[in-house]
Amino acid sequence: MITKQLIEHIEGEASVxxxxxxxxxxxxxxxxxxxxxxxxxxxxxxxxxxLVITPRVCGICGHAHLMAxxxxxxxxxxxxxxxVIPTQKAxxxxxxTLVMEMIQNHFKWLYMVIMPELxxxxxxxxxxxxxxxxxxxxxxxxxxxxxxxxxxxxxxMIVGGVTCDPTYMEILQATSFVEELVKFFxxxxxxxxxxxxxxxxxxxxxxGVESDIATLEATLIDLDMQKKGFAHDRFLVLGxxxxxxxxxxxxxxxxxxxxxxxxxxxxxxPHEKTYAYNALYKDEYYETGSLARxxxxxxxxxxxxxxxxxxxxxxxxxxxxxxLALLLQHGRSILNTLDVTQDSVVKVEDIHNITAKxxxxxxxxxxxLVHEISLxxxxxxxxxxxxxxxFNIGSSTREKPxxxxxxxxxxxxxxxxxxxxxxxxCSVCTTH
Amino acid sequence: xHSKLETKKPKLLWLxxxxxxxxxxxxxxxNSLDTLLEQFEILYFPAFATDYTYEDxxxxxxxxxxxxxxxxxxxxxxxxxxxxADVLQHYAKSAKYIIGAGTCASFGGMFxxxxxxxxxxxxxxxxxxxxxxxxxxxxIINLSGCxxxxxxxxxxxxMILHHxxxxxxxxxxxxxxxxxxxxxxxxxxxxxxWKVDAKNFGTKxxxxxxxxxxxxxxxxxxCNKILWNEVSSKTRIGTPCLGCTESDFPRTHFxxxxxxxxxxxxxxxxxxxxxxxxxxxxxxTFHIKRLEGKLIDYKTTH
Numbered sequence: 256m257i258t259k260q261l262i263e264h265i266e267g268e269a270s271v272x273x274x275x276x277x278x279x280x281x282x283x284x285x286x287x288x289x290x291x292x293x294x295x296x297x298x299x300x301x302x303x304x305x306l307v308i309t310p311r312v313c314g315i316c317g318h319a320h321l322m323a324x325x326x327x328x329x330x331x332x333x334x335x336x337x338x339v340i341p342t343q344k345a346x347x348x349x350x351x352t353l354v355m356e357m358i359q360n361h362f363k364w365l366y367m368v369i370m371p372e373l374x375x376x377x378x379x380x381x382x383x384x385x386x387x388x389x390x391x392x393x394x395x396x397x398x399x400x401x402x403x404x405x406x407x408x409x410x411x412m413i414v415g416g417v418t419c420d421p422t423y424m425e426i427l428q429a430t431s432f433v434e435e436l437v438k439f440f441x442x443x444x445x446x447x448x449x450x451x452x453x454x455x456x457x458x459x460x461x462x463g464v465e466s467d468i469a470t471l472e473a474t475l476i477d478l479d480m481q482k483k484g485f486a487h488d489r490f491l492v493l494g495x496x497x498x499x500x501x502x503x504x505x506x507x508x509x510x511x512x513x514x515x516x517x518x519x520x521x522x523x524x525p526h527e528k529t530y531a532y533n534a535l536y537k538d539e540y541y542e543t544g545s546l547a548r549x550x551x552x553x554x555x556x557x558x559x560x561x562x563x564x565x566x567x568x569x570x571x572x573x574x575x576x577x578x579l580a581l582l583l584q585h586g587r588s589i590l591n592t593l594d595v596t597q598d599s600v601v602k603v604e605d606i607h608n609i610t611a612k613x614x615x616x617x618x619x620x621x622x623x624l625v626h627e628i629s630l631x632x633x634x635x636x637x638x639x640x641x642x643x644x645x646f647n648i649g650s651s652t653r654e655k656p657x658x659x660x661x662x663x664x665x666x667x668x669x670x671x672x673x674x675x676x677x678x679x680x681c682s683v684c685t686t687h
Numbered sequence: 688x689h690s691k692l693e694t695k696k697p698k699l700l701w702l703x704x705x706x707x708x709x710x711x712x713x714x715x716x717x718n719s720l721d722t723l724l725e726q727f728e729i730l731y732f733p734a735f736a737t738d739y740t741y742e743d744x745x746x747x748x749x750x751x752x753x754x755x756x757x758x759x760x761x762x763x764x765x766x767x768x769x770x771x772a773d774v775l776q777h778y779a780k781s782a783k784y785i786i787g788a789g790t791c792a793s794f795g796g797m798f799x800x801x802x803x804x805x806x807x808x809x810x811x812x813x814x815x816x817x818x819x820x821x822x823x824x825x826x827i828i829n830l831s832g833c834x835x836x837x838x839x840x841x842x843x844x845x846m847i848l849h850h851x852x853x854x855x856x857x858x859x860x861x862x863x864x865x866x867x868x869x870x871x872x873x874x875x876x877x878x879x880x881w882k883v884d885a886k887n888f889g890t891k892x893x894x895x896x897x898x899x900x901x902x903x904x905x906x907x908x909x910c911n912k913i914l915w916n917e918v919s920s921k922t923r924i925g926t927p928c929l930g931c932t933e934s935d936f937p938r939t940h941f942x943x944x945x946x947x948x949x950x951x952x953x954x955x956x957x958x959x960x961x962x963x964x965x966x967x968x969x970x971x972t973f974h975i976k977r978l979e980g981k982l983i984d985y986k987t988t989h
Contacts, residue, residue, distance in 0.1 A: 261767050263741045264734065266708050268767060288765070291705055292801035300939060307929055307941045311797055311833065314708030345889075363715070367735035385735035386724070389715040396716050397916045404924040405915035406716070407709045408834055411926045413942070418888045418925035422983065428918065596985040599889030599925075683707050 257526065258668065262675060264368060266315055267682030269648070271675065272526045273668050280671045283663045284523065285650040290530035293687040297638040302328060302606050302630050305638065306410045309626065312640065312687045315363070317407050318356040318399065319619035320640075322349060323626040325412040331613025331630050332414060337604040344597035345416035347589050350496060351429070352399045353617065354586045356406070358436070359395040360620035361545075361579045363388045364679050365444075369572060370471060372673050376478055381470060391439055398432040398586075401425040416600030426593055433587045440583060444468050452580050455556055458573055468576055475569045483666050484568030484674040486658035490547035491536050491646065493517070493625065494618030498585045500552045503536060507561075509551065512536070514616045514625055517641060522650040530686040533649030533657060534641050542566060542658040543622025543646045544679065546574040554581070568662070571677045606633035619643055621679050642684035648675075697752035697848070699727040700744065700778055701788075704771055705798040705806070706758030708733060709834035710789040716916055717837035726848055727753070745769045750781035753847060755840075759791040759798040760819065762805045772819075779820060784847055785809065785827045788840060793829035793858070794934040810859060814934040829859040833931035838913045839864050858934060860907070865932065868956060870903035872911030873922045879904070882970040883978045888925055888942075891982050895927045897951060900942045902930030904955035 258273045270286040293312050297305055309324045310317035329339045341349075366388025374380040396406040402419045403409035411418045419425075441448050446466025455461075461469040475481065490504040493514050503510040519532040533540070541547070546566060549557035557574045564570045615626040622643030629636040649657035656664070659678055663671035701711070711733045717723065729737045730751055731744045739749070745767045756775065764771045779785055787809045790796040794813055799806035807817045809827055820827065830839050843861060846853050854862040870879070878885070878894035885893025895901035903911075906928050910920045922928055929941050945952040954963045 261742055263767075264736060267703075267706075268741065270768075289705065291798050296797070296801050301943075303942045304937075304939055307937065308797070311707050311709065314706075314710070314712040314834070317707070317709065363734065371736050383736075386721050388735075389720055393716045393718070393720075393916070397918050400916035400919045402924060404919050404921040404926050405910075407712050408931075409921075409926070410929070410941070411921075411924055413888055416889055420889055420891045420925060422891075600887060602887070 259526070260668070260672065262672065262680070265676065265680040265682050266313065266684070269680065269682055270527060271672070272524075273671065275668065278667055279665055280663050280668060282653050282656075283660055283671065284525065285531070285648055285659065286524045286527045286529040287531040287682055287686045288527070288529065289682070290686050294638050294640060297635050300635050302331075302609070302628065302633050302635050303414070305628070305635065306413060309640070310408050310410060313681060313684045314407050315360055315681065316356060316619045316621070316624075316684065318352055318403070318409060319617050319624050320626070321410060321412050322353055322617045323615040323624045325349075325414065325615065326617060327613040327615030327626040327628040328414050329613070330615060331609055331611045331628055332603065334613060335609045335611030335630075337609065339415050339601065339603050341416045341601060342597040342599070344594055345599055347593055348402050348417050348419065348421070349412055350498075351586055351589050352403050352409075353496070354498060354582050354589075355395040355399045357620045358579060358582050358586065359392040359406075360679075361575055361582075362391040362395070365576070365579075368676050368679070370467070372676050373471065373474055373478070376669060376673060377474060384467070387443060391436060394432050394436045394439070398429045401429045413600065414606070415603040416598070418599070420599045421593075421595065423595060426590055426595070430587070430590050433583065433590065437583050437587065440579070449580055449583060453584065457556065457559055472573065475572060478670075480572070481564040481567045481569035483670060484571065484662045484677060486542045486566050486662045487540060488566045489539065489541045490550055491541035491543050491623060492547050492551040492618065493616045493623035495616070496618055497589070498582060499548050499618050502551045503541065504547070504551055507550075507558075514614055514623070517623075517625055519641060519645065523652050524650050529650065531650065532645060533651055534645035540649060540651070540655070540657045541646055542678075543643045544575075544620070545578040546571050547622060548618060549574045549578055568674045568677045575679070609633055621681060622646055640687050642681065642687065644678075644681045644685040647678040648680050648685065696726060696728045698730055698750070699753045699755065700730040700751035701732045701755040701757065702744075702771075702775065702778070703733055703766070704756065704758035704760045704764060704792070706791060708757075710757045713834035714788070714837045714840050717841055718917065719841060723841055723844060727844070733757070741767050745774060747774060747777040751778050752782060753784045753786065753844070754778045754782035755786045755788050756792045756809060757788040759795055759806050760809060762819070779823050783826060785820070785823055786840070786843055787827065787829040787831075789835045790831045790833045790931055790936050793831040793860070794936070796833060797937050800937065811934060814858070824859070827859055828853060828855065828861065830864075831858070831860060831932040831934075832908065833929075833936060836910065836913060836915065839909075856907070864909050865907040867907070867909040867912055868904060869906045869908040869910045869920070869922070869928045869932070870955070871909070873903055873920070875922060878978060880970070881973060881975055881978055882967055883975070885925070890925065892978070895922060895925070896944065898944050899927045900940065900944050901927035902933075903928040905953060906930045906933055908932040
């Protein structure tokens with residue numbers, strides 16, 4: 256029997272069509288019904304206008320889009336014979352604000368999505384505190400705004416660097432926001448210090464701790480989430496940063512990757528029209544996001560978790576929390592390395608002299624975000640955006656399920672809805 | 688007793704058309720979010736669950752006091768399988784106030800650029816009047832901006848809670864928020880006064896109006912009075928104002944100023960062109976050493 260379920264609070268909505276076998280999900284397909292046409296809107300525009308337009312694909316990860324655009328443009332400059340090498344200062348500021356956006360995203364997902372949805376599955380739901388997520392996120396946004404002017408929808412990354420030229424005043428203010436965020440995370444979320452958490456050998460170390468995260472962890476185990484929600488145990492990380500390690504992983508084996516092997520196909524949705532395309536790497540579906548990044552970076556606690564619980568819903572959720580801690584630590588440390596005497600932007604050739612193709616790849620909160628641009632005399636001939644949700648939440652056939660389709664099989668519909676959200680779904684990005 | 692008190696709270700409903708969720712996320716940055724939201728009964732909010740599901744809202748059996756609409760209105764758009772037009776019309780009837788959150792809801796914005804035939808803001812398409820929600824114009828307040836500033840929404844909701852009259856401009860935006868230009872309070876004002884251009888991006892010095900495309904002197908917004916995320920603004924960190932609160936957003940060539948004879952084609956709002964040109968001519972003859980150098984000389988001072 257087919258049951259349609261509207262899934263909300265995923266940066267828009269999606270419809271999941273569950274094909275039930277008794278009380279278990281036999282198979283499911285996913286429909287994303289809204290479309291805006293951002294790629295065609297970009298055509299014929301001055302290429303630099305993309306720096307303003309693409310952040311508006313998404314309210315929660317617009318900064319990742321901005322960075323993907325600036326990388327695509329700089330790649331086009333390089334391919335057009337005018338290589339651009341931004342200063343270390345510009346690269347560090349870009350990375351810092353990207354990391355802060357990721358932190359902002361993870362806090363919201365944790366408090367506004369995962370905790371409330373998990374709570375629905377238990378007899379005595381725990382008190383919901385979505386505004387805790389909003390508060391933590393607002394601190395991360397303030398740290399971004401010191402360099403980016405505002406969040407959301409900043410356009411401060413430009414070809415050759417960044418528009419800002421911070422003093423130590425802004426750097427120290429940003430440091431204070433990060434410290435406040437760390438303190439909040441320790442006191443209000445973890446129940447242990449960041450340092451102790453990062454030294455955990457396994458999540459068993461949460462025993463005896465009373466905190467939001469400890470409750471979440473225990474509830475995941477109570478609900479057997481370490482035995483549910485398995486996808487293909489294949490992972491993909493494509494964005495190059497100091498906090499990630501690119502690669503394609505099958506179980507624990509790592510392989511070399513090149514973004515040129517990413518392709519998209521129309522999603523399979525027999526019950527309703529969708530605007531979504533699935534993203535594949537060399538014709539295979541891969542899971543992307545925090546779990547993929549943590550395994551690829553060889554983070555021992557997540558590797559141990561993966562060895563024991565594979566790519567279960569439990570691993571997916573806990574890997575994100577661990578990533579949150581690592582990103583806070585990384586954000587804090589890179590601010591220290593900023594040298595205000597370096598230039599914010601290097602001189603670049605006039606955009607009108609650029610006729611070339613470029614590709615920009617970043618790790619967005621949910622995984623690789625790929626922007627492909629083709630320029631003729633500085634005007635955009637074509638623009639293609641491939642987002643992480645297209646990798647994770649594709650809708651394919653029974654014979655070749657996508658990560659989310661595989662993860663939802665063989666469990667109850669309620670559990671499947673929760674597991675759907677463990678991937679952190681972004682509806683607006685999927686059908687840009 | 689408790690619930691009796693709570694039922695007196697105005698009911699707030701946040702609906703969306705074609706959107707990026709940017710206004711929702713902007714609003715979540717509000718410092719006083721908790722205190723503000725406590726004063727309303729939230730029927731639906733896009734970012735987290737409340738007492739009602741979206742499907743409950745779509746049954747159109749509820750009513751609201753304040754209706755917030757985010758995104759471009761598209762008369763053919765269905766959300767949750769129901770025509771948005773019908774849902775909006777239902778809640779607009781009972782609402783005492785309807786707030787257009789962001790430029791898309793106010794003027795159509797970026798998402799009305801593609802296949803524009805069915806798309807608009809609540810009352811305007813670009814600067815032109817549209818009739819769909821005309822019968823509700825007395826209760827509509829536009830908070831344009833891509834995205835709107837969270838404090839602008841907080842101001843509007845507080846004014847409603849305190850039964851104060853909100854004075855609006857001709858585009859239905861609160862005058863207390865949009866009577867200013869984003870130029871007001873910009874840290875680069877002295878460079879504007881003496882016509883000292885920023886030669887490049889990535890500097891603390893120079894005005895971005897002459898070459899870098901800044902729309903600050905003709906954009907109604909209080910971004911440099913009520914700072915973004917409480918700490919900064921685009922122009923303060925060297926990004927030109929993009930004019931995102933105006934009805935013609937998005938324009939094109941955001942990072943370049945269109946000039947005629949090296950004078951910006953669009954001159955500061957309401958300033959007579961001849962007077963402006965005379966003043967520029969005079970100011971350009973001055974050489975103010977302080978404004979031509981660096982504000983901070985990191986390379987030679989220690």
